[in-house]
Amino acid sequence: MLKFPVLIGDIGGTNARFAILVDAYAAPKEFPTVRTADFATIDDAIQQAILDKTSILPLSAVLAVAGPVDGDEIELTNCDWVVKPRQMFETLGLREVLVLNDFEAQALAVVALGAEHLEKIGGGEAEDGMGKVVLGPGTGLGVAGLVHSRNIWIPVPGEGGHVDIGPRSARDFEVFPHIERIEGRISAEQILCGRGLVNLYRAVATADGVPPRFTTPAEITTAALDGSDATAVEALNIFVTCLGRLAGDLALVFMSRGGVYLTGGIAQKIIPWLKNGLFRAAFEDKAPHSAMVREMPVYVITHPLAALTGLAAYACTPESFGVETSDRHWIRD
Template structure:
């Protein structure tokens, strides 16, 4: 593994960028610092045994462009030369990728670092504000997003650079607050006795919440997937699905407020992820905002912090592209996360 690269060092073009989640992987190639990313069709991770095969079949075999560098965001902690994804059987082996795919340099980030990079320059048309609050320029920001799992990251400004702060914040404890919460909580599936944010605020978490509500109501659970619960709620097919989506949004607003306090995110908190985008039409935004602000003794502080929904579907790729074009604008530590041929 190479020593730490200087953040001001430019990557060699063309650059492959990739956002690898638990279910889907998205890839694009940047020809140069000014070109728009050349996008490729979304890859289902279940269709390939490993990331190397997916890149070969769905990217390299579909273009004559040979990337010289790669910046990849993966859904899992990065520790060593073999990177396990949290909700996917793929194991990313950058040394092997350098040998097999002809790429000279690979940098691997956490997937929510990429989301954090994106919110450094998210355009007005790529976000929708929930409630009030005013952005303080240069202040810290934070992003969280429910998908296959629950990702969380921060973004801080120092020395004229944006510095993404990755972590596994989706696994912090999530507790009951209301009388209804106390009815539901005993019926939620746990991990070794714990109910973490991710046990409720992700795809399988939505189903977990729906199942628990059905048990409390004494009704039969008829929906087995996040898509089924969401569709039933959007079309008002049954009250349990509607309540599950409503509480899902409230709990996400509650956790977004916690993350805002951790990072003192006066620059805004951003909610990404495909699940949230699909339920926006039926969300009670005042409930989300109220849950976000309900942080006594800091309610007044929370009222000043803006909360956004990210509506850009490829935000992570946009963040990776921003870093790949101009690494010097980002204080991204790559020690232990950079491999060269």
């Protein structure tokens, strides 16, 4: 059991969100979102944006970070911060630190959130106790599974956002040669994240021989949603189609009769586009198992602090979840 008060944190490539749990029954005390670029280190951010703003001194921390958790110095994939749990004992006065993958926290949130925080994108009804998968395009592309065994939920972290993705339609074969690659390959994250959408938009523009007008994901999604730019419209169409293909693949991997969950600000913003039919068509196009996938529901998580909700659920009732803590839990001697 973690010692209260517990600091919980969801640290992504662009933003970090924190809250403090005074005990297992009180509502989390939330703090304003922090931009990672505004602080040199995570320790600085916690001290200046959290601890300096409250009289509550946390004894423990449960942090979810965007990157693989390996060793005593944990580097984030899309951020310069390095999490050093043992150093946090000295700089922040903590007695114990548990570090999880950020999409592990999102997976925990799936069973902690109510129906009011889920927007359904087709399919049948989620089956109780069956496998689930959560994925989210944001600064990067996060993926995690969730399986139920021996009356507990077990999150399955991974780096599924870096799987290969390739062209399928005739138009794909025109556009994909212009997508920026990493060491010769196109991973899902090269398309299905914020910078991936920009990458995709530029590829569509290049394929059509037109100059790109926009440079940010927000500009592209806005222009697509209001129909003011044909290149942006097509880029977003390809985006949701590829997201549907990947989501369907992951649904098969995890046999996700409990549902597929899309999380993050991009998914929330493009809900109307996710409902235009392209996403579900790509999601269900999984012969010979199309009929099975067709019944699997997809939801967009609309809660703005979903990962913190998942972390709070774990911190308060760790016995309800099969979270692996070996080599990820540091206790001050």
